[in-house]
Amino acid sequence: MHRRIPSTARTSFGATAPAFVRYTEEVLFGDVWRRETLSLRDRSLITLSALVSAGLTDQLPYHMRLASEDGLTEEELAEAVTHLAFYAGWPRAASALDIAKTVFGRDK
Template sequence: MKHKLIRSSVRETVGDFAPAFVDYTEKVLFGDVWRRGQLSLRERSLITVATLVAGEHVSQLPYHLNLAKENGISEEELVEIITQLAFYVGWPRAASAIQIAKDVFCKEKESLA
């Protein structure tokens, strides 16, 4: 069973600059890999967020924190994941990720108010 199609923001951000990159992102990454049924979307989000924090790839983190929430992971769980990662990938990486998570989650709450 294939999962729902994940919408990427890559077309809006770099579509006119890197059309092949957009094509691979939409067709291969989100059109195939993310839709495979062997892992749930929740599991894929857990793996992705952990990998982004571990690799200190913070520019991708806001998008994937929001996607993780869409895929059933609570803000509390995401903060807990980052907290545990601090002991395995380094405190500065986790501290950067916690700040980004706070910014993403607080900005979201402000826009709802």
């Protein structure tokens, strides 16, 4: 049995968009993330890459923590973001690394 991937959708949007919550919990994390062709670790790396590349920083803290639970080390995450700097843009990578510092308690 796979571990349950917690979603913040119910807390964030439950009263406003119950269908969005249902799709998030049942389809995205209940089905898409459970397909066996890619590991959870690979899915996390792909998701982080997409978010960093698009400059979508609001979702990064959640997905960085999830990636850590899925086996991606802080060093690997930093290496992936450094690599993305050359493809997605330096400012987007720098913003992602600032978030990583906070998520992993390195901003002190």
